Amino acid sequence: MEKTNEINGHAVSECSVPTSKIPAKNDPKTFKEKLAGFFKRNLLVVLTVSGVLVGVGLGMMVRNMNLTRAQMTYFAFPGEMLLRMLKMIILPLVVCSLISGAASLDTRSLGKLGGIAVSYFLVTTLIASAIGVALAFIIKPGVGAGALNTNNLGLETVSANKETTDSFLDLARNLFPANLVAAAFRSYATDYRMIAVGNNTNGTLIYQKVPVGTETEGMNILGLVLFAMVFGVALRKLGTEGEELIRFFNAFNEATMVLVSWIMWYVPVGIMFLVGSKIVEMEDVVLLVTSLGKYIFASILGHVIHGGIILPLIYFGFTRKNPFSFLSGLITPLTTAFATCSSSATLPSMMKCVEENNGVDKRISRFILPIGATVNMDGAAIFQCIAAVFIAQLNNAELNAGQIFTILVTATASSVGAAGIPAGGIITIAIILEAIGLPTNDLSLMLAVDWIVDRTTTVVNVEGDALGAGILHHINEKEMKKQRLQEKKEEEEEELAEVRVEAVANVSAEEETSPLVTHQNQAGEVSPSASEVKEAMESAL
Structure with a gap:
């Protein structure tokens, strides 16, 4: 069964559509589509x-x-x-x-x-x-x-x-x-009230403007x-x-x-x-x-x-x-x-x-x-x-x-x-x-x-x-x-630290084995035969 694909809302065969012809087919609609897309x-x-x-x-x-x-x-x-x-x-x-x-x-x-x-x-x-x-x-x-x-x-x-x-x-x-x-629905607002605070020498009342709290709409x-x-x-x-x-x-x-x-x-x-x-x-x-x-x-x-x-x-x-x-x-x-x-x-x-x-x-x-x-x-x-x-x-x-x-x-x-x-x-x-x-x-x-x-x-x-x-x-x-x-960066540093630890362990292992190998070579002063190598491998295993 042929694969189908959608172009401009129509299902067409994927292999039957030549790619060179697609732009030509879409050209007249491009501006309208853009305009419609913009308005949408x-x-x-x-x-x-x-x-x-x-x-x-x-x-x-x-x-x-x-x-x-x-x-x-x-x-x-x-x-x-x-x-x-x-x-x-x-x-x-x-x-x-x-x-x-x-x-x-x-x-x-x-x-x-x-x-x-x-x-x-x-x-x-x-x-x-x-x-x-x-x-x-x-x-x-x-x-x-x-x-x-x-x-x-x-x-x-x-x-x-x-x-x-x-x-x-x-x-x-x-x-x-x-x-x-x-x-x-209400805010605080200051209003003023005139309050009598006493008399002056002529006997007239003295008033003071005193701030009073009120509530305003809003x-x-x-x-x-x-x-x-x-x-x-x-x-x-x-x-x-x-x-x-x-x-x-x-x-x-x-x-x-x-x-x-x-x-x-x-x-x-x-x-x-x-x-x-x-x-x-x-x-x-x-x-x-x-x-x-x-x-x-x-x-x-x-x-x-x-x-x-x-x-x-x-x-x-x-x-x-x-x-x-x-x-x-x-x-x-x-x-x-x-x-x-x-x-x-x-x-x-x-x-x-x-x-x-x-x-x-x-x-x-x-x-x-x-x-x-x-x-x-x-x-x-x-x-x-x-x-x-x-x-x-x-x-x-x-x-x-x-x-x-x-x-x-x-x-x-x-x-x-x-x-x-x-x-x-x-x-x-x-x-x-x-x-x-x-x-x-x-x-x-x-x-x-x-x-x-x-x-x-x-x-x-x-x-x-x-x-x-x-x-x-x-x-x-x-x-x-x-x-x-x-x-x-921190993760990479942690990984690096782990790698370094492993590397140090391998180096020490080599240092432990290499003297034995050199010692063995120096003692024989001749290259070992196949049977000796085999024995050495078995012992190592």
């Missing part, structure tokens, strides 16, 4: 990008229909559903992925990787802050805009009376939540991240007793990733309506862009420089690989980031694409990406620094070297606690302004154009997380390779 592999990416473009067109069409507020809400409903689905998956994904990630890495490598990750996050955020301050002084977005205020743009005022000290203390308090269940993701990491390390320390629970969290994590892959197919539809509804909701965008155009331009330029040059250069410096081929596998999460303005909501798709498209070790991605989504806010640091300098220029305040340094440090430190949600960075700007002694009443200007700037901010935030995961994966692989080479 990147179908989700193509649909997601199309969703953004269709959303822009749909928004422009619907905008002319003068919808009521209620109708706008209904129009935005499919986009709202996408955000709700992505937020629903964040809690199990962050907790389970961090526990399984921390438990699967041994304590030494966990400490080393954690140290490298924190250093990477701090350095990149500091660079981002420096870029923001430099651009703000070069472009001067606030110079000549002194007449601009919240009244002529019809904006609401944003109150932010929080002390800088309390902001950092709240960050520490949120790291250690008093109630883990409450941390899933997941305390920072506390959950720290707990999950420490809990994972504790399970690892338990050894065999903790294996059952580690397996449970691994299974939970895999099931969550399956849910993510299902949600991903709804992303193009959700993004289309998210982008469309934003365009419909825009007020007088021309007035905003002309008034705050330099601020918007400075922020987006900062994001382009940091995301398009600095971060890829850092990745290339560590890995000596093309950063843009790495980023090409992340088009879906980057588009999701652009549409949702939430690094937390982008986390599920980022994890999936980093692991499947870029081959990053699951243990690394599931350990580092949830931390990055919480603490690594490069894009936010850029626009916060630009906003702080913009407001200073708006109020004709000259910033000295000390205040510039304060902006850099405060932006870097406070971006750690910034919520990974839309407009989460506005409150952080208030902390920076308080730190350098500037009024916070111009914050509403930032809020007016935040929906534009926040898109590129989130893209840079998640890009920094992904490249950080790629760098850690490379370092980890390098360490493992080095370890394997070391082990191989």
